[in-house]
Amino acid sequence: MTAIEGRDGHTASPGARYWHRSLHDYAAMTAGAPRGREGGPAEPARFTRFGALPRYPLPAPVGELAPLTVTAPDATFHSALLHYSCGVLRTEFGPTARWPYHRATPSARCFAPVETYLWTPGHEGLPAGVYAYDPAHHTLVLVRAGDHRAFLSAALGADLDDAVGALLLSTVFWRTAFRYGDYAYRLCAQETGLVAGNVMMVADALGMQAHLHHQFLDGPLERLVGAPGPQESVAAVLPFYSRRDSGHRPVLRSEAAYTGEALAALLGAAHGRPAPPTTGIDALAELTGMDAAARLTDTASFSRLPAGPAPARRTDDAGARTPDLAHCLRLRTSGSPAFNPARQPVPLDGIRRVLGPLFDPWPSDAVPDGAAPPVTAHLWAVNVSGLADGVHRVAPDGLHRLGSAAPLRARDIGMEAANINYRAVAAVVFLSAPRAVAQEVFGDRAFRVLHHEAGAVAQRLCVRSAAEGLAARIHNGYAARTLSGVLELPPGHEPLFQIALGVPGPDERYLMPVTRLSTTAQRPGHPGGPTAAAPTRNEVHTA
CATH class of the missing domain: 3.40.109.10 (NADH Oxidase)
Structure with missing residues (x-):
């Protein structure tokens, strides 16, 4: 009997039960999964379609990540942040190729269930609003116009007055669940953390500081971005700030308390998004039940873990920022299948x-x-x-x-x-x-x-x-x-x-870059010129 399991074999809550099932009974949990196969007729689309919503193409991402000489985010910053955080870096070909689209972060069988939305107060050529990032075309898609800073602050229960933007990460569960069933909730939670960690590293390399928010009012944020539940669920939010000479900016809690019901009533529906395709997500009771049980409805319930030991202060250079982060992200590998x-x-x-x-x-x-x-x-x-x-x-x-x-x-x-x-x-x-x-x-x-x-x-x-x-x-x-x-x-x-x-060994796959990289900052709408990037065999074997 585990510490979270009662004497009758039942656990106290959906969360406690899912902890037990996904870690200690995962073989039985996955035995009844749909077991969909990549490339088969049941595989869901790996990229979201946004229909006729307004699109704003981004310039080609820079080839190296370094602090940009701008006082506020612009198209060059957004291009680099989104491409290296959650964009498609390469495609896979060859006799054993099964996972075609590769990101900067590991993803179970490259299903990439994490979607990214950008909130921005706007800049030249890009109106204030909430945008979906379309990684297949390296483009921003406007899903809701307007500033929405106060709304986002209220939903996060945080002071965002000096935030210069934010990324909202959501999960499209069926991309992973069509194969793994209810167990996909764990895989999606892991991948959200991987992407969030990558966002923080990339933002830091670009001269910004990103904060990781796990706690927010789910319903209002899903209404803000137009995420259709239970197909898609907002999972994490990362506001970013200009780096301070005086040190890091802490997470600042708001003194006011808000409820999800009151906030959601302030927004109309997000118009123009196509209806999501029909999936089998409703049949996955453990996954949808876990997602529902984890939702928050008021900011007064936000909490923190107790203080642990103080972080150690190192005297070596092991904690220095990763050198040439863009190059490391292009080389990051999960090995062959x-x-x-x-x-x-x-x-x-x-x-x-x-x-x-x-x-x-x-x-x-x-x-x-x-x-x-x-x-x-x-x-x-x-x-x-x-x-x-x-x-x-x-x-x-x-x-x-x-x-x-x-x-x-x-x-x-x-x-x-x-x-x-x-x-x-x-x-x-x-x-x-x-x-x-x-x-x-x-x-x-x-x-x-x-x-x-x-x-x-x-x-x-x-x-x-x-x-x-x-x-x-x-x-x-x-x-x-x-x-x-x-x-x-x-x-x-x-x-x-x-x-x-x-040490990675050889296999029979070719991995090809899919985006031309610019060695200098580009103006909005003006992609960089050709580079010497060429198809590479057995250089990166990543999932």
Whole structure:
């Protein structure tokens, strides 16, 4: 019996039950999934269609990410932010190609369920409003005109007076659920965290600071962007601000309290969006029930996790901003469909550079200002030169070996991913979070809050791995109870991510860039000229 399971086998709430089912009973949970196949007639469209809504093409994204010499976001900033955060970076061809469109973040089978909306107060050539980002055409689509700053502030229960824009991330569940059924809620929560973490890194590289908001009034924001529930659900919001010389801007809570019903009444319907296609989402009771249980209806219920240990202050350069972030994002790889890296050791210094900045704080409404994310990490070293094989706890002062010195096999740790060759990996990183405390603080929204926070950490790890020439494969195939024991997790903590690292090996796929990159800033509507980018074989094998 798990800590969240009652004696009669039932759990106290949809959230608590979903925690148990998705981590400890996922095989049975996925057994009854639709099991749709990529490329088959049942596969949903991977890009949203917006009909005749007004479109504003973006200029070609810059080839390198560096602070732009502008005082406020413009078309060049929006182009770079959206392309490198959630755009399509390359397409896949070849005899074994199955996942055609590749983003800057990992995505289960490249289904990419996360949609992105931009709120902007406007600039030359772009009226104030809320826009959907169309990654297939690198274009903004106007879904609701007007400033809406006060509305967004009220829905977030936050002071956004000095915000220069915001990204709203939503989830189109059926893109993933047509294959994975109810289990897709977990995959979508993980991917939202990956995208949110990427947004923060890209914004930082462009000279802005993004805040991660998990708590907001769901109904009003979905009305704002025209997201049709239960097909699509707003999952996270990231306002961004000009960087301050005096330090970071904290998340500022609003003193006023708002209700979702009152706010939603202030907006009319979003006109012009085509009706979404009919799907089987209504038949997935666990997924839709979990999404409904996690919704918030008043800002007075917003909360924070208790303060944890103060973030460690490093004296080395491991936490420095990722060099040449755009290049690292283009190289980021999840490996071939069957993760079979080259069997060669990875130096310990490289692993330390990957792990060093994982827990640097970012502004989040889930934790006190300046606190590190509520995530812990462990490393299973398999082939790391200079480090003993075995499981190590990742701590600010280094790696601490757990358990005996006896060699460990994948099944000893609870690894169950049949498409990962654990004998060839260099190491595996596990990310865990305090499920019990978060459930008490956030209720049934805790599941997505912790998966978002852990996902942001996971994206940092994936990008830093690319900088070291490593593939990073995220996979949920593990026995959570067995793994928790090996990691010596305290009661109430759960392992949320397994990330295998290794030197990528060759396969038969071609990965081709889909967007020409500009080496200089472009004016709105004026794309950059041709570049030397050419199709590459066996350079990046990413999912």
